Amino acid sequence: MDVHVSLVGRKDLTGEIYRQLRRAIVDGRLKSGQTLPPTRELARRLSVARTTVTVAYDRLAGEGFVTSRVGSGTCVSAQAARAPQEAKRPSGPGALRPRPVWASIPLTTAFDRPARFDFRTGVPDATLFPHEQWRRLMARELRAEAAGTGVYAHPAGCPPLREAIARHIGISRGVEASAEDFTVTNGTQQAVDIIARVLLAAGDRVAVEDPGYPPPRRLFESLGIRVVGVPVDQEGLVVDALPRGVRLIYVTPSHQWPLGGTLTLARRLALLAWAERNDAAIIEDDYDSEFRFQGRPIEPLQTLDTTGRVVYVGSFSKTLLPTLRLGFLVTPPSLRDAVHRAKYVTDWHTSTLPQATLARFIDTGEFARHLRKIGRVYQARHETITRILAEGFTDHLELVPSAAGLHVAAVARRASAGEIAEVARRASRAGVEVQQLSTFGVAAPAPPGLLLGYGAIPTARIEEGLRRLRACWEG
Numbered sequence: 484m485d486v487h488v489s490l491v492g493r494k495d496l497t498g499e500i501y502r503q504l505r506r507a508i509v510d511g512r513l514k515s516g517q518t519l520p521p522t523r524e525l526a527r528r529l530s531v532a533r534t535t536v537t538v539a540y541d542r543l544a545g546e547g548f549v550t551s552r553v554g555s556g557t558c559v560s561a562q563a564a565r566a567p568q569e570a571k572r573p574s575g576p577g578a579l580r581p582r583p584v585w586a587s588i589p590l591t592t593a594f595d596r597p598a599r600f601d602f603r604t605g606v607p608d609a610t611l612f613p614h615e616q617w618r619r620l621m622a623r624e625l626r627a628e629a630a631g632t633g634v635y636a637h638p639a640g641c642p643p644l645r646e647a648i649a650r651h652i653g654i655s656r657g658v659e660a661s662a663e664d665f666t667v668t669n670g671t672q673q674a675v676d677i678i679a680r681v682l683l684a685a686g687d688r689v690a691v692e693d694p695g696y697p698p699p700r701r702l703f704e705s706l707g708i709r710v711v712g713v714p715v716d717q718e719g720l721v722v723d724a725l726p727r728g729v730r731l732i733y734v735t736p737s738h739q740w741p742l743g744g745t746l747t748l749a750r751r752l753a754l755l756a757w758a759e760r761n762d763a764a765i766i767e768d769d770y771d772s773e774f775r776f777q778g779r780p781i782e783p784l785q786t787l788d789t790t791g792r793v794v795y796v797g798s799f800s801k802t803l804l805p806t807l808r809l810g811f812l813v814t815p816p817s818l819r820d821a822v823h824r825a826k827y828v829t830d831w832h833t834s835t836l837p838q839a840t841l842a843r844f845i846d847t848g849e850f851a852r853h854l855r856k857i858g859r860v861y862q863a864r865h866e867t868i869t870r871i872l873a874e875g876f877t878d879h880l881e882l883v884p885s886a887a888g889l890h891v892a893a894v895a896r897r898a899s900a901g902e903i904a905e906v907a908r909r910a911s912r913a914g915v916e917v918q919q920l921s922t923f924g925v926a927a928p929a930p931p932g933l934l935l936g937y938g939a940i941p942t943a944r945i946e947e948g949l950r951r952l953r954a955c956w957e958g
């Protein structure tokens with residue numbers, strides 16, 4: 484990439500070019516070994532005589548900032564480039580300061596280096612991504628006639644994608660909504676952000692599952708919204724424990740995060756009735772509903788809802804890739820326009836190229852085939868992990884029953900949270916990455932235990948990974 488040089492006025496042009504290039508070298512934007520633009524090219528770009536540039540380069544060379552070699556151009560010399568100057572970015576008094584809330588929001592460590600035996604949650608198997616088909620469909624969308632007019636698109640998302648998702652979710656989950664009720668988002672996280680903007684103000688109260696999925700909670704906190712943790716039992720969220728005055732409830736009914744249970748039908752109906760009585764909204768994060776290995780799926784809250792209180796949220800992070808940042812929300816008609824406006828002020832719209840590619844991927848039936856294929860792989864991993872935990876870990880861990888998703892939770896039988904932390908540390912040293920259940924509590928720490936994800940770990944490594952994990956109890 485070429486360094487930026489700009490000239491204002493017509494005085495001392497050589498001096499100006501010299502000073503700007505020297506600054507770029509000194510503050511580290513131009514690194515040692517990097518070449519400066521050829522003098523002829525820079526002169527053309529700046530509309531000056533070539534000698535104006537040549538003299539500036541000669542001066543830089545004379546002072547040792549650059550070296551010129553015939554045939555290989557002018558490069559920044561090794562001794563000239565220094566680290567960026569801290570003095571220009573003060574961190575002491577007078578520096579810009581973020582609001583205090585940001586100090587309490589940790590950055591996720593999910594993007595750390597992968598482990599040899601990677602049982603982390605929240606990540607799918609990237610090797611299962613349909614690279615070939617995706618490349619082919621994306622190339623098609625890149626053709627000039629498919630690229631469209633170049634103007635911004637509608638915040639709700641590309642119509643073919645909204646229609647494709649509406650059809651798919653209508654069939655696979657029974658979600659009753661028309662394409663107009665769908666808004667394409669950059670994943671679940673943005674869907675939650677949009678709903679929060681549309682429905683909530685600073686100081687409002689939101690209920691989340693305890694233990695629960697941290698990112699939406701952090702988002703609410705960053706907006707000045709008060710978050711209340713509500714306990715979860717074998718049937719899911721304990722509706723009777725919901726405090727009054729809550730304006731919105733965020734739930735993961737298909738696969739409670741992190742414990743892994745399913746919100747029972749009785750609790751779903753109780754939750755809807757509670758929301759109606761208390762004039763509250765519900766965000767139904769239906770993540771992992773695509774991966775159900777036993778039993779019949781329970782109807783989504785969105786379908787059971789008769790009063791338009793549920794916002795249904797879906798994501799392609801597990802079924803395709805989290806890096807695509809593609810998700811969607813389904814809103815009751817009363818919120819539709821405000822949701823489009825909130826999406827517009829947030830980022831105008833989601834990138835249209837992946838949207839168009841995904842629309843074709845769903846329409847051609849390839850997405851449904853892909854889901855069947857990866858579902859079989861994840862089911863095999865789920866069976867392997869639950870079998871080994873049931874056979875070899877009973878003295879240490881009690882598996883929480885779960886019939887869906889890409890991870891299982893296991894509660895410690897005797898060990899304290901501190902002892903489990905030690906097991907996780909030893910495991911990490913043995914190349915086995917696991918997460919601790921206790922860290923996902925909201926009001927108080929969750930029970931000591933482990934979460935074992937099987938999105939990232941190849942089936943063939945599960946047995947050895949768990950054997951190593953087992954050894955970590957012995958020290």
Ligand SMILES: Cc1ncc(COP(=O)(O)O)c(C=O)c1O
Nearest residue numbers: 605670671672696740770798800
């Ligand atoms: C509970 C829950 N919801 C949603 C997601 C997906 O989030 P996003 O679509 O923002 O990638 C995850 C990913 O791990 C999750 O655990």
